[in-house]
Amino acid sequence: MTESAAESGYRDRVRGALLGGAVGDALGWPVEFQQLHQIQERYGPDGVTGLPGGPHPAEVTDDTQMTLFTAEGLIRGFVRGWSGGGGSVSQAVHGAYRRWLLTQYQGAPDAAPQPHPYDGWLLRQPFLYARRAPGNACLSGVSEHPVFEAPSMIGRPGPINPHSKGCGTVMRSAPFGLARLGVEQAFGLAVQCAQLTHGHPTGYLAAGAFAALVERLATGTEPWAAVGETVEQIRELPASKETVQALARAVRVAQESQPSAEAVERVGLGWIAEECLGMAVYALLAATLDADPVRTALRLSVNHSGDSDSVGAVCGNLVGAAYGASALPAEWTGAIEGRAELLRVADDLLVLFGSRDPAHPALGGRYPAG
Template identity: 55%
Template sequence: MLGGAVGDALGWPIEFLTLKQIRERHGEAGVTGFLPGPIAGAPQPITDDTQMTMFTAEGLLRTPAGGDTAPVLRRAYLRWRDTQQQNGPGPEADGWLARQQFLYAMRAPGNACMTGLRRQAEEFVPAGEFGKPGPVNPNSKGCGTVMRSAPFGLANFGPDRAFHAAMRCAQLTHGHPTAYLSAGAFAVLIDQVLAGVELPIAVQSTIARIAPMPSSAETVTALSSALAIAQLGEATPERLELIGAGWTAETCLAIAVYCALHTYRTGDVRGAFLLAVNHSGDSDSTGAVAGNLLGATYGLNALPMDWIGALEGRDELFRIADDLVLNFFYNDRTDLDSRYPIDTELAR
């Protein structure tokens, strides 16, 4: 959770710049840390990537034990949608997370997320047939699915349930099979590295898991490319850009894998974050997904504490991360029900 927020905040100011423009403005090394904001000393802003990830976690924490995640996640994402349409929490804000003022900031949310949730606000549209375009935004394969899906891998579901839960909930907004399969693959990766599987093996086993599935070719190709390009030598932005720009779900995931593999080979966590954002593409989303993977793989102590200390919403991110552990690894909901009331209105 914290690693994702770090990558998100690092990448947001340069999201729409080319690598050439980044280097012209910030030097040959590109961005090497947080850029100064308009208000000196203010926290480093997070974007919709981290906002939606937090609401994913909140939705999972509000799902009844053994219950269907999709209807509950729909309602969680609609609470996030409210934060993009209101100036602050109203008196009827539903739950602890929706009462956090800092989340009521609109920072270039993805079009498919917004249009998909507009349709979900009218009625619950469940996932379609696996391997075929879903009913909501069937042609959308943007990275808005992957960038919010790390919590499915943090919920101690095991790889099968993590995959299917992430995949079905991705279809709430994105119907393209590559979009929802990539979200499922990311959840599996997070689940596996948390279980102690070494990163290259986790990537290879994820590829093997999804390769036989219908419509998986794009995701399999992107992940295989990340593994192959990582073998070419020193990780560079130019080699990273051989994978893609990160705007689509499969390239965003593959870029994150490439950056995390850099840390696996070198031990350089800070360099992986910077690699994930200094390129021509969706820098905040690739930074966020890479940060999720780095945090899950190497733990809190490996993350740059100076960057974590500067984050907007840092305390809330710590809390929700701790609450995930308490709920899903220790089955301890002491003090959690007040923050995450179980969503029992599944029939709506």
Template identity: 50%
Template sequence: MNDWRKSSLESTAVYRARVRGCLLGGALGDALGYAVEFSSLDQIRAAHGPRGLTRLVPDGEGVVGRVSDDTQMTLFTVEGLRTAARRARLKGIGGAETALVRQAYGRWLETQQRPGPADGVESGLLAERWLYARRAPGNACLSGLAQNHVPDPRAELSGAPGPVNPGSKGCGTVMRSAPFGLAHPSADFAFGMAARCAQTTHGHPTGYYAAGALAAIVAYLTRGESVEGATLRALRLLGRHPGHEETSAALNQALDLAAERDPSPEKVERLGAGWVAEEALAIGVYAALVTHRVEDALLLSVNHSGDSDSTGSICGNILGARHGDGGLPHEWLEQVEGRAVIAALADDLAAECLRD
């Protein structure tokens, strides 16, 4: 085998591993945090010991490894992007990502309204019975999708509020946006697409810029950047857009806090609680930056008073994109709900994007 062919095969294998790692890592962080979402740090420590969570624990119904709406919506993002890539490859028609992702979110909304798959549904995520579960979905996601808004994919990001929930910047935008960075090698393109698709539910500029920033970070990570390097490059990209200041300030605070070393839940809480987009992004980035072990970073990202499943999901997306699925703790992964479906969907997205 010549050197070029060997190098190409190796880079393809690394890309596939990072796509799988990003989606599985996000689900793992989500499952870790879902069991303690809405619990204060004091309550977490009282229930699980002075170190807080140290492993996956049962949720309120006694089930270990359940994922929340964060993973559900992330998977439907993947389904929409996979469909768009296939359409572009087979028909030579690009530019449909926004509409197809919005349609995919409509299918997710159906899973929140029905007890199970409709008669005759035998393929796609709508056929997965385990996804028909309400796991504390965000109000803006539910109300926003009821409006059926599809942003113009060619529109400039002006920093103005969007027409849907214009005052909302909840973390429901950012927790579902990592796949844009997996599907598009251009971080700039991934940023814009994630931001526009975020506007289907949340109109506040910080909400959609945080979504774009995570997509850009993931795009840089899949190309081999470090977490710090990817974050710095995403900050430069953010700086080109009006109204970026709140998102940029949160990321800079995460970088500064990580530089102090000595991570702790108390330092996590200096970044906020994660209920809003820029705080959730900052906590996920901080946890991924400040610790060397993947397990420690994931645990740090969920042991705080706030939206632990969303911050855990974002941290897991980042770590998985950086290290691939081989760098994730497999004993924990084995307990995550839907892991086989998630891995298969990741492989489908990677294969389609490689063909495209």
């Protein structure tokens, strides 16, 4: 059956969201812990303008690694549910994060099959075993709580790391917005799964807002409208004030000033969830009138004194969802580590959530139930 133009466009946006996140991650990783003046001294007044050269792929970090494991857990949760098994999607994502944790503490994968939950095709990808400054709350949330704990109600501190609102909730949550779930379910699942490691309400609400925003962009809503609709979606929720304020600040700065590194830093530094989301949204909006909005947004998102790789990854997810993989610079998408695996996951999301068939042959048995 020939794919319709609408389906082809949606496929391009889903692929773009995952590839774009990895591109932003790889752009920001070399300067993650540098101040803006240090970046400019090293790279020139325009800062980082492209990926590192050389014969090896441009490295990605825990941001892209955890995004892939989030997608795997999301798919396996629905495979289990649609196959008649028990348990929740958040339990399946918890299992995926346990697999990610394994990659941070052991060497290259053994070819021998491993028992559940240490199974799955992602564990056979050597590049995922690199340890590149993973967040403390992500590590402790999974390692100190190996048994799934149900999330709290919205507005209340979650059971794990209840005071943590680091950006690790946001940088991994794009897949919830790429599964045709609708903005409410995308938001809800991202909120639940953010609480697997971060219990502060702002930390998990920012992740939910991000997932809902990705959903809107991937289904064709224009960026300014998508941000406005997302703010309205969360405005009245308990404990949403910090996230709403961060998004409002991003909109205001984008309206008031020309795109610049200084404007990015007016929104925040990105180490905490709402600032990371706000800075990525600022870069998306500030670049909309530029002749090359994708490249401009990604450059804005990494050239500052804050968490360059995470803001870059989140911005990359957003611009990829908004403009599609075909709009991303080919020399960047072709150079990133894990490109084939990112495309595989994007297409698996499309197959499963388009067909609602957990036994679809195109999935190739890559996602056992659970």
